[in-house]
Structures are given as structure tokens and as C-alpha cells.
Amino acid sequence: MKAYLMYPDQDFDVSAALGKNAKELYQDLELGVILDAMAGGDEFLRDIAGRGLLGILKTPQAIEYRQQILIDCLEQPAVIRQLYSLAVEAIEAEKHVYHSIFSNYPSSVLRTSMESLKILVKVLRKLRQVADDNATSFRSPGFTRFFGMLADQLDDEYFSTIANHLKTLEFRNGVLISAGLGKANQGTNFTLRSPETNQQNWLERLFNQDRSTLTFQISDRDESGFRALAELKDRGINLVANALARADDHILSFFSLLRAELGFYVGALNLREKLSGKGQQICLPKPEAMTAELCLSLCGLCDASLVLTSSRQVVGNDVGGDGKALVMVTGANEGGKSTFLRSVGIAQLMMQAGLFVVATYYSSSVCDGIFTHYKREEDTSLVSGKLDEELARMSAIADEISPNCMLLFNESFAATNEREGSGIARDIVLALLKSRIRVFFVTHLYDLARGLYGQDLPEALFLQAERQDDGKRTFKLVAGEPTATSYGEDLYRKIFTSEVPERVQRA
Known part of the structure; x- marks a missing residue:
């Protein structure tokens, strides 16, 4: 998912180095006053405003693309601030997810990613709701595409699929893994399998257990056995843990970019409010x-x-x-x-x-x-x-x-x-x-x-x-x-x- 609210075809790179003339521009043009007004006391907004202001666009088309988005922001300031607050909510909530010191183990990666995804998906639902409620009020190509992307990619089927996967990955009935024997009887090809869907009620499951299944139990005091079993489990869930971690990173990256790109326009709203308080007129310039x-x-x-x-x-x-x-x-x-x-x-x-x-x-x-x-x-x-x-x-x-x-x-x-x-x-x-x-x-x-x-x-x-x-x-x-x-x-x-x-x- 891409927001594309700063450029029509690329992300807003907040890590890019500023030009060598940035320090002189900041000092000579007294940009600190403007950045303070845009920030409203928020250091993150100040940094984003500075990067947006000094990272100049070089074609009228790119400028007009951003101006059209700005017009929507000026006409719908409450919605923009709501969208920005959702991006902040997602990022701040994810920071509170517990990251174990054993975070390199697949089981730990899986658990952390699931906790994070549950939080992020809740915010995605709120984001989709805001889009549904307000999409028709925005006319710029940038916001039209953004809301269209949310409607297409965050539909009901998407949320239902995620919910089902997360429920399955809780492994309430254990982990089903297939494997083969390799050289020296070492286990190979550990693969996580989808559990069979059992339509029987609890009474039928109690009296119709399959006695032909071969099982063994580990003693409660067998620490080595439990450690070996955990290693087998980690080998089986390794691929799905990595996939879930990538999905979590993808959604978190989306919210981080959304926060940065919307942050620039929130800064513009703050500046407009300051100037309006001074009774000062503003206009959208005409780039040639x-x-x-x-x-x-x-x-x-x-x-x-x-x-x-x-x-x-x-x-x-x-x-x-x-x-x-x-x-x-x-x-x-x-x-x-x-x-x-x-x-x-x-x-x-x-x-x-x-x-x-x-x-x-x-x-x-x-x-x-x-x-x-x-x-x-x-x-x-x-x-x-x-x-x-x-x-x-x-x-x-x-x-x-x-x-x-x-x-x-x-x-x-x-x-x-x-x-x-x-x-x-x-x-x-x-x-x-x-x-x-x-x-x-x-x-x-x-x-x-x-x-x-x-x-x-x-x-x-x-x-x-x-x-x-x-x-x-x-x-x-x-x-x-x-x-x-x-x-x-x-x-x-x-x-x-x-x-x-x-x-x-x-x-």
C-alpha cells in the first residue's frame, strides 16, 4: 500500500540528506519561524516541514499535484487531522508490543508479529471507515487515488481473511507439521500444515477418537524433551513466522509513510491558522x-x-x-x-x-x-x-x-x-x-x-x-x-x- 500524497509516483523519503545549502537557507531566510509555526510544538512535524520545504519540486506538474492535495486539506482540515491521528495511533501502539530478548526464534517472531498485526488491523479498520465516510468530499487526484486504494485493498474480505489467519496461527489445538527423514535419520522438509476442519461437536469428538494414531508424551520434568520439541516447532513455523513479520513490517511502513506525508499537510494547516490569526491573506502561487x-x-x-x-x-x-x-x-x-x-x-x-x-x-x-x-x-x-x-x-x-x-x-x-x-x-x-x-x-x-x-x-x-x-x-x-x-x-x-x-x- 502506498499513500502517494507528496509525489504522484514515489514515496516521501524522510531519510534523504538535505542539500549543502540547507543550513544557509535556514539561517538567511529565517525559516525557523515558519517551521515553528508549522510544527505547533511537535518536533516530528517540524522535521517533516523542514524536509518538505527544502526538498523543492522542480516541475509545475509536481507542484500542482501537491497544491491540489493541499486544497483538499484546507477544505477538510478535521478529516486530515483525523487521518494523521490514526497514523500516529498505529505507530505509538505498536511501540508498546513486547519484544522478547529471544526475538530471533521463530515462535517469538510469530507471537510478536501477531500482537502487532492485531493492533494495526484495528487501526486499518478505522482508516477504512474514515475513507468510506469522507471520500466523496475530496477531489484531488492524490486523495482520490488514496481513498480508492483503501477501498480496493481494505475490503471486508481482506479483514475477514486476516482474522481467520490470525485465529489459525494461535494454534489452540497444537501445531500440525509434516517432515521427512534425511541423512542419518535427521528430520528434513519441516512444513506447517493447515489443521483439518472438524465439524463434530465435543461429544462426538470424545467418543469417536481415532485410536490408530501413534502418539507419545513427554514427561513434565523432561526439560531436554521440551527443548527438542520447541526446536521442532520452530523449524516448522519458521516460514510462516517470517511471512507474518514481513506483513507486519509492510503495514507499519505504510503507517509511517502516511504519518510523514500527512504530517506535512498538518503543518500547512497549522501555518494557515497562524497566518489567519494575523489577518494575513494567502494564495496558491502559479508555477511556470x-x-x-x-x-x-x-x-x-x-x-x-x-x-x-x-x-x-x-x-x-x-x-x-x-x-x-x-x-x-x-x-x-x-x-x-x-x-x-x-x-x-x-x-x-x-x-x-x-x-x-x-x-x-x-x-x-x-x-x-x-x-x-x-x-x-x-x-x-x-x-x-x-x-x-x-x-x-x-x-x-x-x-x-x-x-x-x-x-x-x-x-x-x-x-x-x-x-x-x-x-x-x-x-x-x-x-x-x-x-x-x-x-x-x-x-x-x-x-x-x-x-x-x-x-x-x-x-x-x-x-x-x-x-x-x-x-x-x-x-x-x-x-x-x-x-x-x-x-x-x-x-x-x-x-x-x-x-x-x-x-x-x-x-
């Missing part, structure tokens, strides 16, 4: 195939992590960037540039995870990977200078990145003088564009921004952090050419509540 004509169109896009932590209404941005491989963001300090960059990175990750985004509209070309290069604090160990550290990280990214990826820069290469930093950044940006890598770059390096703006690159979009005449920030980005100032004097007045000294203004 990665072609020569890149797509980027967004309305009301907000930084999801900021929305979850801020007590105030977060300002969204509207950007039309179709056909743009480079988005360069400059302008006023504390004007929302870094927040915008983070909002794009989070939205792209969430879209390619099949989730909703915090916007009224979001459409973008899918990419094969998302990377970040953010400024870092000074190396306190003095192993390397700040610029050396930035270049080392850029080299590591270059080793991993490939065409059709996205790279987000935030105040990169500003650790040296403006001329040198701009030259380094310009060469890197142009090389990335030539390699068909999408670049978002937030910078205060005027030489860099102005130099690229002067090249009239058709694939470049230049945005500014909007500033009103009185110095107030709107936290919105608008299209415009780079300016030579970041309006640092506005911050000076805000902090010191006095005019900027004339010598500073001249500088």
Missing part, C-alpha cells in the same frame, strides 16, 4: 516552467517570517519582473530591501514545496535550486578576513549551483572599498547571468548598481526602497535607477533627534 522567458509577477507579497513575529501589519510589495533574470535592489536604509529579498526567497521555497504563499498573487518560474549569499559577522577567530570569508562562500556556491537556479545576494562584497567590492560583484553577477542563473541582489554599492544600470541590460530590473520627502519609509519597492545615497542622515535624525553635522553632510 523554466524557459528562456523568465516569469516573476507578485502582488502584496509579504515576508512570512516577519508576519508571524510582528505585532503590526506587514506591508506587501507589488513587482512585475517577467523576463528579468537580474533584480537589483538599492535605496534608503531600513526601507525594506532585505525584507523583500527574504520574502521572495521564502515565497519561491513555499511555491516549490506545493504550499501557499503570503501574497494576494504570486507567479514565478520554477528553479532547480535556491542559494543565498548574505553578509556575515566578522570572523572572531581571526582565521580569515571578512572579504576572504565572503569569497570562500561564493566559491562553495559556485561548486554546487547550476543553470536554472536562483541566487539571493544581501549586502555581499561590501567588506572592502566600494570600487573593489563593486568590481568583484559585477564580474560575479555577469558570469551568473551568462550561466542562466537568476540573481536577486540587495546592495549599497552605488558603483555596482550604477554600472549595471548603465549597461542597459534587457534582462535587468532595478528597484528602489521608496522614501517620502520627509524621510519616512513606506517599506515598498518601486522601479527606478540607483541613487548615490542611502539616506543615512534620516537614521541619524531618528536616533539623535538633531540635525546632521555639516561636515558629515559634505562628506
Whole structure:
């Protein structure tokens, strides 16, 4: 049995290694805030949410498959949580099955597997009942197939067959085994046989016993005899014990996968509830195939992590960037540039995870990977200078990145003088564009921004952090050419509540 609720044709591999860029994405995009909201205090859900978010889908078809399942989840949250709780119930109940220290013996394997199967089958019955009650309320191909699979494979005959087998394997009337004599009169070909069905009542069985059967009895004190008999029994039931153990593992594996796959959507429900509590609107993004004509169109896009932590209404941005491989963001300090960059990175990750985004509209070309290069604090160990550290990280990214990826820069290469930093950044940006890598770059390096703006690159979009005449920030980005100032004097007045000294203004 397969759930196929994360992918149309494969299981959700929760043991797969995350990409080498996972740590940087987690740190730079502040994904911990989002994962905490999805987890709701459950560490398992947090891990699953992180794996689902960072294990991006790379085709619009795969994204839309998951989005359709998400729509069903958003419309039927109670059913999804009920299904998830059943998966958890099965796994937790199985943990309480006693596993003997003699678990390698067939008789012990058989007993443990039977106890486990009895528990799991009860939960399977509940799962089938939930499917019967709610299947018609789900429309996505993923859930339609899932409920259809439960109806086909978990029918009444299935449960009846399992019940009969488990009853037979209790061996209430002993174990019927056939065997032959081999070399040196050693027993061979031990085979478990089905017991004969006796239709006689107890009185008939008492007076019609077959006296021709040859039997022998072992003395109560004959420990060696009982040990030999147990060994014969184990040889006879070995095959059926292994088969039952495999069946038990198969059903338990199904519940484990179901828990993981449903856990991702439970996390999405938790996140939706948190965002709704903030009065924040969400939308299902529109993924576009990665072609020569890149797509980027967004309305009301907000930084999801900021929305979850801020007590105030977060300002969204509207950007039309179709056909743009480079988005360069400059302008006023504390004007929302870094927040915008983070909002794009989070939205792209969430879209390619099949989730909703915090916007009224979001459409973008899918990419094969998302990377970040953010400024870092000074190396306190003095192993390397700040610029050396930035270049080392850029080299590591270059080793991993490939065409059709996205790279987000935030105040990169500003650790040296403006001329040198701009030259380094310009060469890197142009090389990335030539390699068909999408670049978002937030910078205060005027030489860099102005130099690229002067090249009239058709694939470049230049945005500014909007500033009103009185110095107030709107936290919105608008299209415009780079300016030579970041309006640092506005911050000076805000902090010191006095005019900027004339010598500073001249500088």
C-alpha cells in the first residue's frame, strides 16, 4: 500500500540528506519561524516541514499535484487531522508490543508479529471507515487515488481473511507439521500444515477418537524433551513466522509513510491558522516552467517570517519582473530591501514545496535550486578576513549551483572599498547571468548598481526602497535607477533627534 500524497509516483523519503545549502537557507531566510509555526510544538512535524520545504519540486506538474492535495486539506482540515491521528495511533501502539530478548526464534517472531498485526488491523479498520465516510468530499487526484486504494485493498474480505489467519496461527489445538527423514535419520522438509476442519461437536469428538494414531508424551520434568520439541516447532513455523513479520513490517511502513506525508499537510494547516490569526491573506502561487522567458509577477507579497513575529501589519510589495533574470535592489536604509529579498526567497521555497504563499498573487518560474549569499559577522577567530570569508562562500556556491537556479545576494562584497567590492560583484553577477542563473541582489554599492544600470541590460530590473520627502519609509519597492545615497542622515535624525553635522553632510 502506498499513500502517494507528496509525489504522484514515489514515496516521501524522510531519510534523504538535505542539500549543502540547507543550513544557509535556514539561517538567511529565517525559516525557523515558519517551521515553528508549522510544527505547533511537535518536533516530528517540524522535521517533516523542514524536509518538505527544502526538498523543492522542480516541475509545475509536481507542484500542482501537491497544491491540489493541499486544497483538499484546507477544505477538510478535521478529516486530515483525523487521518494523521490514526497514523500516529498505529505507530505509538505498536511501540508498546513486547519484544522478547529471544526475538530471533521463530515462535517469538510469530507471537510478536501477531500482537502487532492485531493492533494495526484495528487501526486499518478505522482508516477504512474514515475513507468510506469522507471520500466523496475530496477531489484531488492524490486523495482520490488514496481513498480508492483503501477501498480496493481494505475490503471486508481482506479483514475477514486476516482474522481467520490470525485465529489459525494461535494454534489452540497444537501445531500440525509434516517432515521427512534425511541423512542419518535427521528430520528434513519441516512444513506447517493447515489443521483439518472438524465439524463434530465435543461429544462426538470424545467418543469417536481415532485410536490408530501413534502418539507419545513427554514427561513434565523432561526439560531436554521440551527443548527438542520447541526446536521442532520452530523449524516448522519458521516460514510462516517470517511471512507474518514481513506483513507486519509492510503495514507499519505504510503507517509511517502516511504519518510523514500527512504530517506535512498538518503543518500547512497549522501555518494557515497562524497566518489567519494575523489577518494575513494567502494564495496558491502559479508555477511556470523554466524557459528562456523568465516569469516573476507578485502582488502584496509579504515576508512570512516577519508576519508571524510582528505585532503590526506587514506591508506587501507589488513587482512585475517577467523576463528579468537580474533584480537589483538599492535605496534608503531600513526601507525594506532585505525584507523583500527574504520574502521572495521564502515565497519561491513555499511555491516549490506545493504550499501557499503570503501574497494576494504570486507567479514565478520554477528553479532547480535556491542559494543565498548574505553578509556575515566578522570572523572572531581571526582565521580569515571578512572579504576572504565572503569569497570562500561564493566559491562553495559556485561548486554546487547550476543553470536554472536562483541566487539571493544581501549586502555581499561590501567588506572592502566600494570600487573593489563593486568590481568583484559585477564580474560575479555577469558570469551568473551568462550561466542562466537568476540573481536577486540587495546592495549599497552605488558603483555596482550604477554600472549595471548603465549597461542597459534587457534582462535587468532595478528597484528602489521608496522614501517620502520627509524621510519616512513606506517599506515598498518601486522601479527606478540607483541613487548615490542611502539616506543615512534620516537614521541619524531618528536616533539623535538633531540635525546632521555639516561636515558629515559634505562628506
